[in-house]
Amino acid sequence: MAVPVIMPKLEMAQETATVVEWLKQEGERVEKGEPLLTVETDKVTLEIESPASGILAGVRVGPQQVVPVTEVIAYILQPGEELPREAEAPSPPPPPPTLPVAATPVAQRLAAARGVDLSTIVGTGPGGRITKADVEAALAAPSRPAVEPSPEKVRATPAARRIARERGVDLSAVTGSGPQGRIQAADVLAFTQAPAGAPAPVAEIIPLQGMRRTIAERMTTSYRTTPHITFTVRVDMSRFEEARARLNARAEAAGQPHVSATALIVKAVAWALRQHPWLNSTLHDEEIHLLPEVNVGVAVALEEGLIVPVVHQADRKSVTEIAAEMNDLVTRAREGRLTPADVAGGTFTVSNLGPFGIEQFTAIINPPQAAILAVGATQLEPVVDEEGQVVVRPVMRMTLSADHRVVDGARAARFLTDLREALEAPTLILW
Structure with a gap:
């Protein structure tokens, strides 16, 4: 019996997906569970497996075609089996409406x-x-x-x-x-x-589609509908760097992955969110939901845009567990192997542009979350120590953007103050 290959619904709000490429050719033998094609949703790109063993036939859609979820896109047949009658002559698409030609x-x-x-x-x-x-x-x-x-x-x-x-x-x-x-x-x-020469260079036109379109739509909606309030603090990273050096020495001795600065910041953020639940919330239909889990998303830059994989229940994990999970998430994000579960359920986002040398920036809130933390580079700067002496210390600036409908200035300031304290004295969260 012919087994249909159906465009799956991978996310709650998903309506369509785009076929990136077919990994098997029509008429080719495939096995159940073998990767059949790659599709892209508004969040992830992933492989769709064959639902049965047999011959790929009746492919209805090609690369870069947008397909509604639950639609049949091909069939898996047994040798000698014919396509179902409804698959032999698919109804032609309606002719496009006649529109005026747009020209300068x-x-x-x-x-x-x-x-x-x-x-x-x-x-x-x-x-x-x-x-x-x-x-x-x-x-x-x-x-x-x-x-x-x-x-x-x-x-x-x-x-x-x-x-x-x-x-x-x-x-x-x-x-x-x-x-x-x-x-x-x-x-x-x-x-x-006019000199007769080469024609004037023409701008490269890149369609706004896929991940780039999703980012554009979400950020535009967030910026227009969410009243952002921002706060910036300077953090003395001296003890932070000392603690990370000790952690990495232990990790190296135990054969574990090194702890990045971002992993340790995520641990501190998760600790602070547990103390300040209003920052770990969402606004739905004039109701503020204080969320039970602390799921910290970490922005990862890709060639085609930005994706935010999530460290779930980060407040319950050790910093070494967070580091290992982040390494895995970042690797799979850059290889295009994230699953919908990897990017779902985030309650707060951390965006660290420090590795790019950015001293300070303001991030746009990732809806429906209530806040996002923008982390800058750590640089040597003169500071006044406890004894009133001017000394040179590693300093990092971080900026919190919060939804002012949910979080007032005092709440945001208390969260940021406690987070700074945790980063300046990491023993609060590590031991």
């Missing part, structure tokens, strides 16, 4: 002058708008016979026509600057004086 005024004039049908050109401008460069590229294509317009169809002043005749200029190639695009004498002179 210059592109429209050039197309009209050279007899180019704009509906046959794919625009590279914003929103797919056809530009002058698109029309010129279409004219240069060897497969497109250019239709030479008669000189009478080109709008130009008598002086412009005279200069064009004298200098052998094709007026249809000149962009007019006069009313309604009429070519002036100055336009012809400028055209003849």
